[in-house]
Amino acid sequence: MKIDVVLPCLDEEAALPWVLERMPDGFRPIVVDNGSTDGSAEIAVRLGALVVTEPRRGFGAACHAGLTAATADFVCFMDCDASLDPRQLPRIAGPVVAGEADLVLGRRVPGAGAAWPTHARLGNAVLAGRLRRRTGVPLHDLGPMRAARRDRLIALGMTDRRFGYPLEMVLRACAAGWRLREVEVDYLPRAGRSKVTGTVSGTLRAAADMRRVMAEVGAASRLSGTVTPGDLAGAAIVELRRGRGEA
Ligand SMILES: Nc1nc2c(ncn2[C@@H]2O[C@H](COP(=O)(O)OP(=O)(O)OP(=O)(O)O)[C@@H](O)[C@H]2O)c(=O)[nH]1
Ligand SMILES: [Mg+2]
Numbered sequence: 001m002k003i004d005v006v007l008p009c010l011d012e013e014a015a016l017p018w019v020l021e022r023m024p025d026g027f028r029p030i031v032v033d034n035g036s037t038d039g040s041a042e043i044a045v046r047l048g049a050l051v052v053t054e055p056r057r058g059f060g061a062a063c064h065a066g067l068t069a070a071t072a073d074f075v076c077f078m079d080c081d082a083s084l085d086p087r088q089l090p091r092i093a094g095p096v097v098a099g100e101a102d103l104v105l106g107r108r109v110p111g112a113g114a115a116w117p118t119h120a121r122l123g124n125a126v127l128a129g130r131l132r133r134r135t136g137v138p139l140h141d142l143g144p145m146r147a148a149r150r151d152r153l154i155a156l157g158m159t160d161r162r163f164g165y166p167l168e169m170v171l172r173a174c175a176a177g178w179r180l181r182e183v184e185v186d187y188l189p190r191a192g193r194s195k196v197t198g199t200v201s202g203t204l205r206a207a208a209d210m211r212r213v214m215a216e217v218g219a220a221s222r223l224s225g226t227v228t229p230g231d232l233a234g235a236a237i238v239e240l241r242r243g244r245g246e247a
Contacts, residue, residue, distance in 0.1 A: 003073075003093050004150070006066030007031045007049075007080040008059055013038045014192035015082035020047040022086040027093075030069055031080065032062040059196075060165030064158060070150050077166075078106075078145045082191040083114070091183050093147040102152065102178035103170070106145030106185035113189045120197035123207065127214075131170065137180045142166055145185050148173075163196070163206040164213030171217045 005023065009016070009031050016031070023029050031044040032052045044051045054065035063077060076093055078084045084106065095101040110116045128139045144166060156172040158165055173180060196202035 003027050003076060003089075003097075003147075004066075004070035005029050005076045005078060005086070005089065006063055006070065007078060008034060008062035008066065009036060009040050009044070009080040010034050010062075010195065011036045011038045011040060012080045012192060013040050013043055015080060015190065016040060016043050017047060018082045018191065019080055019086060020044065020049055024087055024090055027076070027086065027089055028072065029086075030066045032066040032069075034058070034062040056161065058161040059163050060158070060161040060168075063165050064161065067150065067153055073150060074147060075150045075153060076145070076147045079190075083188050084108075084145045085186055085188065088145070088185045089147075092145055092185070095181050095183070096147045096149065100179075101181035103148045103173045104146065104181045104183055105139065105141065105170070106143040107141040107182045108143050108145075108187035109184050110187040114187045115189055115194065115198055116187060117197055117203075119203060127167065127210065131174065135174045137174055139170070139180060139182055141182070142170060143182075143185070148178075152178075160209065160213050162209040164209035167210050168213045168217050171213065175217075 003026060005027050007019065007029055020029055029049040030052055031041070031049045032054050033041040033044070034054050035057055041051050041053065050069070052065055052069045054062050066077075067075060074093055074096055076089055078086065078089070088106070092104050092106055095104050108116070124142055125140065128141055131137055131139050153169070156169065156176065158168050158172065160168045170180070196206055
């Protein structure tokens, strides 16, 4: 069986060889080049990946172009910066292929040296905590390694084309009553230069996009609103308990 793997890519020449050579059998990489100037597209072609060019800038635009280009029944997403290991894709795709879950997300477990800045980690945990409490879905991380059926993902009708895309996918999946499942994956130090959560401008852009998606899509499921001290405390407690191996 073939499973398509969408890899949004903006200047990832340092990561591409490692990522592509670790793609497991049965998983076809679709590198979506979103205006790279470092030769990423040429490297990906040379390494045998299907390369899709998306001229409209934006993380969501790249993800969605990959989803539309995919032809397999099942589609995975993952970042193309070597922070996630393609060899762990089967554990993400497995429950969807077996019909046990509709959307599987990789809960990132940072190892030594992983660059996961505190602000990104807390912001992410707050969002996941809010989703968990209000919808009952067992989610702790809006992780970028995911799997679902292709036709059902397209039917969700995501409209964000920036950094709100992954959150919109989860919100729409919850609203549609999908069975969500979380599986642990390793979170490694990325290759190459940090662009989003490791930079101030990238973080501000991502936070603004997610706020907008929360307001527009989350309103329907009472998930919008500002971050409260309670949200932050809840997220911090989960992180602490996790550190002690309890969560
Ligand atoms: N299309 C598109 N892709 C992007 C953009 N920024 C990053 N990407 C890609 O999307 C994936 C995730 O971006 P990252 O830069 O790893 O974001 P992050 O993990 O939040 O933060 P850092 O790893 O610290 O940069 C990577 O494969 C990037 O190449 C963007 O503006 N547009
Ligand atoms: Mg990254």
